[in-house]
Amino acid sequence: MKHFLPLFCLAFSLHAGAADTSPAPSVDGGATSQKVEQFTLDNGLQVLVLPDRRAPTAVHMLWLRTGAMDEVDGRSGLAHMLEHMLFKGSKALPPGEFSRRVAALGGQENAFTSRDYTGYYQQVPAHRLPEVMQLEAERFAHNQWPDEEFVKELEVVKEERRMRTEDNPRAMLMEQLYATMFSAHPYRRPIVGWMSDLQAMRPDDARSFYRDWYAPNNAAVVVAGDVDAQQVKTWAQQYYGPMAARALPERKPRTEPQQLGIKRISVKQPAEQAYVALAWKVPALRRVTDMTADDKDALALLVLSAVLDGYDGARLERHLVQTRLADSAGSGADVLGRGPGAFLLIGTPAKGQTPAALEAGLRAEIERIARDGVDAAELQRVKTQWQAGQVYARDSIMGQAQNAGSNWVLGLPVQADDLLLEQVQSVTAADVQSVARRFFGEDGLTVATLIPQPRAGAHGAAAGVPSPVSHEVK
Structure with a gap:
C-alpha cells in the first residue's frame, strides 16, 4: 500500500x-484483535507468540533493545556492524554456516538495525521452527569469529555506507539534517556510522558491544504463524533458557536541549x-x-x-x-x-x-x-x-x-x-x-x-x- x-x-x-x-x-x-501469548523466561527473555493457522509457515524473530542510540561518540556504527557479525559464527557455527543451514531448511533470513533496536528474522516451514530457534539461540548466546572475518566484513559495511549514503544525495542530506537537528541526543549519529569511526573500528569494539547489550534480559523472541503457543514456550525454554541474565550498562539520560x-x-x-x-x-x-x-x-x-x-x-x-x-x-x-x-x-x-x-x-x-x-x-x-x-x-x-x-x-x-x-x-x-x-x-x-x-x-x-x-x- x-x-x-x-x-x-x-x-x-x-x-x-x-x-x-x-x-x-x-x-x-x-479491527479484530490478534491473540498474543506472552511468556517471560527465568533469565528475563520475553517470548511473544502470535498463532496464525492460515498457512504452514512460521516467522521467528529475535529483537534486541539496543541500536545506534546506545553507541558512544567515536564508535558510531557498532550496532550495525555487530548485526553483520552475528552471521559470522559461534562456537558451533563457522562463518556463513548459519545462513547455509537456514536455506537448507527451506527458509529465508535477514536482519536489521535502527536507532532503537536490532532484529534478526527467519521465515521457515512451520515444522522447521525448533531447528531455526536452536540456530538463533546458538549464535545469540555464543557469537564469536576470528579477527580476519571482522576485517573483511568491515570493508563490506564501508562499501554499504558509500553506496547507500555517500552516493545517494538525499541520504546525505538526511544524514546532515539529523546531525544538525540534534546536538546532545545520539539520534544525531548515522546508524551506519561515520566513515572515520568505521575506519577506526576494531574487532574488540564489536565484542564489547555484544557483551554489553546481547543479554536475554534485553531481548524478546517473537514467533508468528502456524504454531502452538505452549510448544513454542517449551522450545524457547530449551534453547534460550540456559542463557544467563546479565547486568546491562546504565542508560544515562541524554536530553536534547x-x-x-x-x-x-x-x-x-x-x-x-x-x-x-x-x-x-x-x-x-x-x-x-x-x-x-x-x-x-x-x-x-x-x-x-x-x-x-x-x-x-x-x-x-x-x-x-x-x-x-x-x-x-x-x-x-x-x-x-x-x-x-x-x-x-x-x-x-x-x-x-x-x-x-x-x-x-x-x-x-x-x-x-x-x-x-x-x-x-x-x-x-x-x-x-x-x-x-x-x-x-x-x-x-x-x-x-x-x-x-x-x-x-x-x-x-x-x-x-x-x-x-x-x-x-x-x-x-x-x-x-x-x-x-x-x-x-x-x-x-x-x-x-x-x-x-x-x-x-x-x-x-x-x-x-x-x-x-x-x-x-x-
Missing part, C-alpha cells in the same frame, strides 16, 4: 509507490534536482493508555501527517504537486521511538521552482491548518484509511511479528496497535489544529537544502534508490 502501512511504519513514512485501491473497512466495524532559533544547512552533492527537508522537534509517544498531554499531542501529530500526506490526493499532493510547485512532497511524524520525536516535511521543487519557494509552500500547508483547521470528512477519511491499514497488516505473519516486536522494544503493550487505533478515533479536528498551531514555529525548525552539483563521470546509486545489501539499516 502506498500510504497506510502498519501503525509503526506509518509513524515515519515518506511515501512512494503505487496507490492502494482496495476498499477500506468501516471504522464502525472495528531546547533549540533557540532556526537552523539552516546547505548540502552540495552531484544530483539532478534540488531537495528540501524541514524538521521540527515534537513530543514522542510513550504510552497508549492513561496518555499524558505529550502522548496525546504525538497522536494528533500522527493524524496531522496523515491529513497532509496520508492518502492519494491529500493536501500536499493537491496544493503542491498538482499546482506544479513540487514534483513530490511528503510528511512524516517520527514520534515512535526510544528517543525524541520529530516532524518532517520534504519535497522536490518542480522545474522552474526554487527550494525557497517549496519551503514556503510546505510551511504554508501547516499554517493553513493552524488557521482554518481540517474538515470532518477529511479527518474521517484519515481514520478509515488508518483502520484499513491495520486490518491489511494482519494478512502478513511477518507484519504481525514486526509489529509485536517493535511494540516490545518501545516498552508498549504488545497489542499497542489496537489500543492506538482506538485512541485515533478520539482525535478531533480541534486537536489537529492545536498541534499545528503549537509545534511549528521557527525556533524549533531545522531546514536542509540539497544544492545540485554537476556529476563527474560515472556515479554510484541513483538518488533515492538504495543499493541492495545483505542486511538492512532502518
Whole structure:
C-alpha cells in the first residue's frame, strides 16, 4: 500500500509507490484483535507468540533493545556492524554456516538495525521452527569469529555506507539534517556510522558491544504463524533458557536541549534536482493508555501527517504537486521511538521552482491548518484509511511479528496497535489544529537544502534508490 502501512511504519513514512485501491473497512466495524501469548523466561527473555493457522509457515524473530542510540561518540556504527557479525559464527557455527543451514531448511533470513533496536528474522516451514530457534539461540548466546572475518566484513559495511549514503544525495542530506537537528541526543549519529569511526573500528569494539547489550534480559523472541503457543514456550525454554541474565550498562539520560532559533544547512552533492527537508522537534509517544498531554499531542501529530500526506490526493499532493510547485512532497511524524520525536516535511521543487519557494509552500500547508483547521470528512477519511491499514497488516505473519516486536522494544503493550487505533478515533479536528498551531514555529525548525552539483563521470546509486545489501539499516 502506498500510504497506510502498519501503525509503526506509518509513524515515519515518506511515501512512494503505487496507490492502494482496495476498499477500506468501516471504522464502525472495528479491527479484530490478534491473540498474543506472552511468556517471560527465568533469565528475563520475553517470548511473544502470535498463532496464525492460515498457512504452514512460521516467522521467528529475535529483537534486541539496543541500536545506534546506545553507541558512544567515536564508535558510531557498532550496532550495525555487530548485526553483520552475528552471521559470522559461534562456537558451533563457522562463518556463513548459519545462513547455509537456514536455506537448507527451506527458509529465508535477514536482519536489521535502527536507532532503537536490532532484529534478526527467519521465515521457515512451520515444522522447521525448533531447528531455526536452536540456530538463533546458538549464535545469540555464543557469537564469536576470528579477527580476519571482522576485517573483511568491515570493508563490506564501508562499501554499504558509500553506496547507500555517500552516493545517494538525499541520504546525505538526511544524514546532515539529523546531525544538525540534534546536538546532545545520539539520534544525531548515522546508524551506519561515520566513515572515520568505521575506519577506526576494531574487532574488540564489536565484542564489547555484544557483551554489553546481547543479554536475554534485553531481548524478546517473537514467533508468528502456524504454531502452538505452549510448544513454542517449551522450545524457547530449551534453547534460550540456559542463557544467563546479565547486568546491562546504565542508560544515562541524554536530553536534547531546547533549540533557540532556526537552523539552516546547505548540502552540495552531484544530483539532478534540488531537495528540501524541514524538521521540527515534537513530543514522542510513550504510552497508549492513561496518555499524558505529550502522548496525546504525538497522536494528533500522527493524524496531522496523515491529513497532509496520508492518502492519494491529500493536501500536499493537491496544493503542491498538482499546482506544479513540487514534483513530490511528503510528511512524516517520527514520534515512535526510544528517543525524541520529530516532524518532517520534504519535497522536490518542480522545474522552474526554487527550494525557497517549496519551503514556503510546505510551511504554508501547516499554517493553513493552524488557521482554518481540517474538515470532518477529511479527518474521517484519515481514520478509515488508518483502520484499513491495520486490518491489511494482519494478512502478513511477518507484519504481525514486526509489529509485536517493535511494540516490545518501545516498552508498549504488545497489542499497542489496537489500543492506538482506538485512541485515533478520539482525535478531533480541534486537536489537529492545536498541534499545528503549537509545534511549528521557527525556533524549533531545522531546514536542509540539497544544492545540485554537476556529476563527474560515472556515479554510484541513483538518488533515492538504495543499493541492495545483505542486511538492512532502518
